[in-house]
Amino acid sequence: MSLKTFTLNNGQTIASLGFGTWELDKEEICVPAVTQALQTGYRVIDTAARYMNEAFVGKALTESGLKREDYHLTTKVWVTDFGYEQTLRAFDKSLKKLGLDYVDLYLLHWPVEGFRESWKALEKLQDEGLTKAIGVCNFEIDHLQALAASSNNKPVLNQVETHPLFQQRALLNYMNEQDILLEAWSPLGRGDATLLTNPVLQEIASAHGKDVGQVILRWHLQRGSLAIPRSSKPSRVASNFQIYDFELSDDQMAAINALDTNQRSAGDPKDPEWIAKLMSMPIPD
Numbered sequence: 713m714s715l716k717t718f719t720l721n722n723g724q725t726i727a728s729l730g731f732g733t734w735e736l737d738k739e740e741i742c743v744p745a746v747t748q749a750l751q752t753g754y755r756v757i758d759t760a761a762r763y764m765n766e767a768f769v770g771k772a773l774t775e776s777g778l779k780r781e782d783y784h785l786t787t788k789v790w791v792t793d794f795g796y797e798q799t800l801r802a803f804d805k806s807l808k809k810l811g812l813d814y815v816d817l818y819l820l821h822w823p824v825e826g827f828r829e830s831w832k833a834l835e836k837l838q839d840e841g842l843t844k845a846i847g848v849c850n851f852e853i854d855h856l857q858a859l860a861a862s863s864n865n866k867p868v869l870n871q872v873e874t875h876p877l878f879q880q881r882a883l884l885n886y887m888n889e890q891d892i893l894l895e896a897w898s899p900l901g902r903g904d905a906t907l908l909t910n911p912v913l914q915e916i917a918s919a920h921g922k923d924v925g926q927v928i929l930r931w932h933l934q935r936g937s938l939a940i941p942r943s944s945k946p947s948r949v950a951s952n953f954q955i956y957d958f959e960l961s962d963d964q965m966a967a968i969n970a971l972d973t974n975q976r977s978a979g980d981p982k983d984p985e986w987i988a989k990l991m992s993m994p995i996p997d
């Protein structure tokens with residue numbers, strides 16, 4: 713099984729593993745980590761206006777020597793910039809910070825009020841070629857349905873918290889029916905010890921001569937999801953990429969599927985307190 717790329721509902725292809733950059737907000741940590749990721753072979757890099765590292769990510773991309781068409785850059789509009797005009801302005805700022813002419817994917821960061829107006833701005837940016845594709849994050853089924861009712865443009869993907877302890881099965885099934893790719897954020901459960909020392913995962917890892925992180929990332933791949941693990945440690949940036957040389961059996965996939973506790977480790981898009989907290993955090997200029 714190769715599974716090196718996924719095909720999006722707009723016909724574009726995307727590498728099936730990416731690199732996350734949340735919390736890599738210091739230049740001396742972010743630039744080397746993204747540089748190493750690109751040298752290792754990651755071609756999908758995920759940032760966001762909210763991560764306050766677009767300039768560092770852009771620096772690593774520009775200095776990598778890679779041709780522009782050889783990497784895929786995602787960024788996101790933050791919730792306090794929702795609304796049509798505000799989103800267009802926020803995109804302009806992101807593009808300047810990144811130092812790029814276009815991005816490959818522009819996402820709505822959370823489903824807060826105003827997302828339909830922002831989506832119209834994303835459609836305009838796509839029409840102008842400033843982003844090659846558009847998508848969403850943290851959308852539940854009803855958010856996706858609401859978007860579909862107001863637009864003919866489907867998101868190519870929905871980036872949501874997903875890992876063996878929180879598997880998003882109902883959402884995944886719905887998105888499979890709709891041909892919307894699931895991109896897994898916190899694919900390693902943020903390095904949570906409960907997950908990484910889980911005996912079922914440890915046993916599967918030792919059967920393949922792999923580590924638990926690699927087994928989890930392989931599980932995401934085999935269920936057809938794009939994981940974007942983050943690490944600031946060179947050894948993990950490298951090891952997390954070594955997931956194409958082994959295959960989990962059906963029994964091993966089933967054993968991991970059975971670990972689901974349906975408990976989020978981060979914010980719930982339906983929780984008004986969480987949304988209010990996000991809305992209270994504008995991005996400083």
Ligand SMILES: NC(=O)c1ccc[n+]([C@@H]2O[C@H](COP(=O)([O-])OP(=O)(O)OC[C@H]3O[C@@H](n4cnc5c(N)ncnc54)[C@H](OP(=O)(O)O)[C@@H]3O)[C@@H](O)[C@H]2O)c1
Nearest residue numbers: 732733734849897898899900901902903925941942943944
């Ligand atoms: N759209 C959204 O709302 C949203 C929300 C959250 C995240 N994201 C995106 O998704 C990306 C990934 O999610 P995340 O950063 O929250 O979590 P993650 O990738 O699941 O976990 C990162 C944490 O795990 C550790 N780690 C990495 N590889 C490991 C391994 N092989 N073994 C043990 N520990 C390991 C890292 O520590 P070291 O640095 O010490 O290796 C780091 O503390 C983010 O960086 C961001 O780009 C999007």
